[in-house]
Amino acid sequence: PEMSFGWDRAEVVAALVNYVALILVALWLLAEAAGRLANPPEVAGWPVVWLALLALVIDLGTAALTFSLAKDSVNIRAAFLHNLADAGASVAVIVGGVMILLWDFRLVDPVLTIAISAIILWHVAGEIRPVLRILMLGAPPECDCGRVASRLAAIEGVEGVHHLHIWALDEKRDALEAHLVLAEGADYAATIARAKAMLAADFDIRHATLEPETRAAGCADQAAAGGCA
Numbered sequence: 001p002e003m004s005f006g007w008d009r010a011e012v013v014a015a016l017v018n019y020v021a022l023i024l025v026a027l028w029l030l031a032e033a034a035g036r037l038a039n040p041p042e043v044a045g046w047p048v049v050w051l052a053l054l055a056l057v058i059d060l061g062t063a064a065l066t067f068s069l070a071k072d073s074v075n076i077r078a079a080f081l082h083n084l085a086d087a088g089a090s091v092a093v094i095v096g097g098v099m100i101l102l103w104d105f106r107l108v109d110p111v112l113t114i115a116i117s118a119i120i121l122w123h124v125a126g127e128i129r130p131v132l133r134i135l136m137l138g139a140p141p142e143c144d145c146g147r148v149a150s151r152l153a154a155i156e157g158v159e160g161v162h163h164l165h166i167w168a169l170d171e172k173r174d175a176l177e178a179h180l181v182l183a184e185g186a187d188y189a190a191t192i193a194r195a196k197a198m199l200a201a202d203f204d205i206r207h208a209t210l211e212p213e214t215r216a217a218g219c220a221d222q223a224a225a226g227g228c229a
Contacts, residue, residue, distance in 0.1 A: 011075040012134050012170065018078035019128045022085060026120040029089075029113050036110035049097035056090035059083050074131055074171055081127060085120045092116050130171065137167040140174050148203060152178065155194050157186035159215065169207060177209040179219060188212045 063083035070080040092112035099108045132138075139145065143166050152161045160181035169175050176199060182191055192210050199205040213219055 011073065012131055015075040015078040016128070016131050016135065018075070018082060019124050019131065022078075022082055022120055022124050025085075026117040026124070029117040033110035033113035033117070036113070037107070046097070046101065049094055049101070052090045052093035052097065056087055056094065059087035059090055063087060074134075077127065078131075081123055085116070085123075088116050088119060089113075130168075134168045134170060139166050140168045143174070148176070148199075148205075149178075151198060151202060152180065152195055155191065155198060157183050157191035158195065159183050162219070163211075166205070173207060174203075174205050175207040175209075176205045177211075179211045179213055182212050182214055184214060184216065 060083075063080055066076050066080045066083065070077040092115070096108045096112050099105045133141075145164055145166055148166065149161045149164050152158060152164075158180050162179050162181070164176070164178040166174060166176045180191070180195065182188060192212060195210055196208050199208050
């Protein structure tokens with residue numbers, strides 16, 4: 001499992017690198033477009049259109065290959081978004097080239113570049129947040145720690161719950177750790193098994209580390225953590 005989690009973490013890092021690259025490309029395009037707004041350059045219409053058409057076919061073909069995999073992998077989804085951004089840029093170049101050929105409207109080039117850059121940044125802003133949450137070990141957005149704690153405390157043999165932490169391992173799996181204060185004489189193994197079964201069934205948390213304690217023995221982490229709440 002540790003190797004699997006390590007691989008998933010590397011995949012998320014790769015997705016972050018891809019998104020950062022997209023942000024840098026979009027910012028560079030914005031800077032270039034700003035310069036062209038003041039002085040629209042001469043553009044060779046037909047060569048630009050034909051090259052953009054070729055690039056569009058390649059970009060759409062690559063996007064089609066990654067479309068189905070993008071639903072299950074944050075890294076592939078980042079690559080898919082990258083392909084769509086390239087395809088959008090190709091469409092903008094085609095439209096701009098045609099408008100330049102027909103009406104010599106050279107200002108369309110920087111205007112379309114700014115529009116494509118804005119779309120890229122808007123999509124990246126929505127996709128990069130879950131990536132950062134996973135890398136920062138943040139709690140899943142749908143997580144209700146209070147409800148999880150109350151459900152754990154309601155299990156037969158459990159008298160209290162503290163040191164509860166929930167974080168995302170990847171897009172599909174969450175992890176949990178907690179200290180369970182068990183009643184004197186409770187069957188530790190059976191109580192922990194019931195708790196894990198409940199977490200899996202009710203919250204889809206299948207990677208849980210539960211530390212059993214008793215009130216008489218106290219919290220094992222008390223000295224290090226400054227007390228248990």
